[in-house]
Amino acid sequence: MKNTRMMRAAALVLLAVFMLTFAACGSKPATGETQAQTATTAETKAAEAEQTATTADALAPTQTVTESASAGNTVLVVYFSATGTTKGVAEQIASVTGADTYEILAAQTYTEDDLNWHDQNSRTTLEQNDKSVRPAIGSETISLDGYSTIYIGYPIWWGEEPRIMDTFVESYDFSGKTMIPFCTSGGSGIGSSGANLAANAGSGNWLEGARLNSSSDIAGWIEGME
Secondary structure (H helix, E strand, O other): OHHHHHHHHHHHHHHHHHHHHHHHHHHHHHHHHHHHHHHHHHHHHHHHHHHHHHHHHHHOOOOOOOOOOHHHOOEEEEEEOOOOHHHHHHHHHHHHHOOEEEEEOEOOOOOOOOOOOOOOOOHHHHHHOOOOOOOOEOOOOOOOOOOOEEEEEEEOEOOEOOHHHHHHHOOOOOOOOEEEEEEEOOOOOOOOHHHHHHHHHOOOEEOOOEEOOOOOOHHHHHHHHO
């Protein structure tokens, strides 16, 4: 009887050990599989999110950087200034009128050598001798919406407007706007430059304009046009 009980007890112990070993062996693969599945799911979601973002970027329209009339301002001063002289006059006009300003920048900056009018092969000499040349503009585009009066300034090169000014006026619609050209120069007047710009623009009400410098009575000039 005693031996039988001992054998039964031993059998129960072996059974318990076997059950624990089976449970332990069964749980480890399940845990590993669950972790692997979780990691795979996370990677899949991350890949899908990345793909969604990439697709959204590809479908998003290209934005054109523009400026428009600020705080309801209706006056704008547009200018091109290779040496800073025209810029100074443009800023004076803006100060008197309270206008916004927009600077036309050349995509390829004009160097001192480019501006050498004594050199028949300088960049500006070649450009000014060819009325079909249209130098590229490097500054951001601007919205003219809301502006009713636009002062447009430039230096006089070889007796005319720089060709980059022709590029500018041919790129915009000035319908319904009063256009007032002004120029700076060492001695030449505005000449036919204003009329040239008006013809190339094909829109806008272009006034005669004037040659100005830093000592000009700009306020008086503006009042005289009103």
